[in-house]
Amino acid sequence: MLHILFLFSLLFSISNASVTEICVADLKGPLTPSGYTCKLASKVTAEDFVFSGLGKPGNTTNIIKAAVTPAFVAQFPGLNGLGISLARLDLAPAGVIPIHTHPGATEALFVTRGAITAGFITSANDVYIKRLRKGDSMVFPQGLLHFQVNSGKSHAMAIVSLNSPNPGLQILDYALFGNDFPSALVEQTTFLDDAQVKKLKGVLGGTG
Numbered sequence: 001m002l003h004i005l006f007l008f009s010l011l012f013s014i015s016n017a018s019v020t021e022i023c024v025a026d027l028k029g030p031l032t033p034s035g036y037t038c039k040l041a042s043k044v045t046a047e048d049f050v051f052s053g054l055g056k057p058g059n060t061t062n063i064i065k066a067a068v069t070p071a072f073v074a075q076f077p078g079l080n081g082l083g084i085s086l087a088r089l090d091l092a093p094a095g096v097i098p099i100h101t102h103p104g105a106t107e108a109l110f111v112t113r114g115a116i117t118a119g120f121i122t123s124a125n126d127v128y129i130k131r132l133r134k135g136d137s138m139v140f141p142q143g144l145l146h147f148q149v150n151s152g153k154s155h156a157m158a159i160v161s162l163n164s165p166n167p168g169l170q171i172l173d174y175a176l177f178g179n180d181f182p183s184a185l186v187e188q189t190t191f192l193d194d195a196q197v198k199k200l201k202g203v204l205g206g207t208g
């Protein structure tokens, strides 16, 4: 009897596992904290597990002289439910990925070209900064503010991996100056002066 129960529970756990191994995102469905709902199994193809978008450089003709090309679940539906994602960073000379956080993921970065100075700030306000060269890796713990700047003379590139298919990206400057957060409150809550706040809102497209 015990043997039969054991066999049943084993079979159940095997069939249960095979149901949840694959859950390709149905991007038309809602995005919940546990990811997207699964695309119908009959509609899943090998292409769902392949993403070619990191093969070409991002466009760095912009104010930050840099580009982040995400391979998050929205671009790469096969990542749904798997706790992982990727992105490509391109930084032209003097390029900057401004201070930002991924609320949902730790990030590991691998420099594939050039030199990048990267750092992060803990909630105890300790700062860890390092100039990285091609071949170097650095890790940025979940949720912490961090940045990357090109500290060489040529184009720099890195591939990052994040331990969530939907890591989120919040850029500090845009949170403060790229929206309709009223200037008077920005000034009161940051201790910056009016001229500085108005200038940054002008540059980053903020109003108010």
Ligand SMILES: *[C@@H]1O[C@H](CO)[C@@H](O)[C@H](O)[C@H]1NC(C)=O
Pocket (backbone or CB within 6 Å): 059, 060, 061, 062
């Ligand atoms: C890159 O972005 C700039 C500014 O938006 C645009 O003028 C240019 O055509 C883009 N280059 C490519 C190759 O897409």
